[in-house]
Amino acid sequence: xxxxxxxxxxxxxxxxxxxxxxxxxxxxxxxxxxxxxxxxxxxxxxxxxxxxxxxxxxxxxxxxxxxxxxxxxxxxxxxxxxxxxxxxxxxxxxxxxxxxxxxxxxxxxxxxxxxxxxxxxxxxxxxxxxxxxxxxxxxxxxxxxxxxxxxxxxxxxxxxxxxxxxxxxxxxxxxxxxxxxxxxxxxxxxxxxxxxxxxxxxxxxxxxxxxxxxxxxxxxxxxxxxxxxxxxxxxxxxxxxxxxxxxxxxxxxxxxxxxxxxxxxxxxxxx
Numbered sequence: 001x002x003x004x005x006x007x008x009x010x011x012x013x014x015x016x017x018x019x020x021x022x023x024x025x026x027x028x029x030x031x032x033x034x035x036x037x038x039x040x041x042x043x044x045x046x047x048x049x050x051x052x053x054x055x056x057x058x059x060x061x062x063x064x065x066x067x068x069x070x071x072x073x074x075x076x077x078x079x080x081x082x083x084x085x086x087x088x089x090x091x092x093x094x095x096x097x098x099x100x101x102x103x104x105x106x107x108x109x110x111x112x113x114x115x116x117x118x119x120x121x122x123x124x125x126x127x128x129x130x131x132x133x134x135x136x137x138x139x140x141x142x143x144x145x146x147x148x149x150x151x152x153x154x155x156x157x158x159x160x161x162x163x164x165x166x167x168x169x170x171x172x173x174x175x176x177x178x179x180x181x182x183x184x185x186x187x188x189x190x191x192x193x194x195x196x197x198x199x200x201x202x203x204x205x206x207x208x209x210x211x212x213x214x215x216x217x218x219x220x221x222x223x224x225x226x227x228x229x230x231x232x233x234x235x236x237x238x239x240x241x242x243x244x245x246x247x248x249x250x251x252x253x254x255x256x257x258x259x260x261x262x263x264x265x266x267x268x269x270x271x
Contacts, residue, residue, distance in 0.1 A: 014042040032064035035128030045202030049090040050233035056096040084161035117125035140197035144188035178249035
């Protein structure tokens with residue numbers, strides 16, 4: 001029997017697409033299905049048309065994964081065939097990570113950092129149940145420090161290397177990767193400065209940005225980046241607007257790197 005799918009907390013523009021996608025995931029994983037959740041801007045708000053995703057996590061029993069922990073190929077092929085019928089607009093695409101019903105061992109990071117559970121108040125179960133513990137305040141504080149510890153003096157390597165190439169959507173890839181770096185960096189900074197990660201991660205992007213003063217380097221840089229991303233994705237994705245995203249994103253990461261160098265020094269001194 002098909003479960004009850006609840007997409008009511010999502011933005012109205014996301015609800016029909018999320019519902020169709022949820023049914024696709026369930027239809028092709030029925031024997032192993034445990035739960036499906038959604039998180040991110042489709043739930044919290046402040047999505048950027050043409051840039052933001054609809055973000056799912058799909059929990060399945062072990063039998064749905066191969067020895068390397070990846071979903072079985074036949075499952076992925078069947079899901080992709082049906083997802084291709086869904087137009088994600090105004091979102092860029094539908095993103096989903098399949099999860100086993102246990103967390104990765106503490107300290108063992110996967111490519112998506114799946115060593116802690118979802119953040120209370122920042123996700124919604126569309127169907128089924130959550131089989132892992134939610135993230136705790138201490139885990140989120142540690143994750144914020146890990147995120148900022150990994151910062152290198154900008155620009156990131158993927159910016160410098162891909163700017164020397166052309167074709168195959170190289171420039172669009174840089175703008176996308178910068179978004180996946182900048183937003184977690186912003187939230188990590190706010191987590192450490194407030195000490196209230198559960199409150200911070202509930203915030204949509206515009207509310208998170210508002211927590212930084214607009215006359216300080218971090219606040220100025222993140223506002224410029226947000227504006228450039230909006231103008232790029234809403235204005236036809238021109239080369240010049242993409243380069244503005246790259247420049248402003250790199251400026252923010254540099255400001256974050258410099259801020260954390262000072263903040264980390266203060267913490268080490270006072271700690």
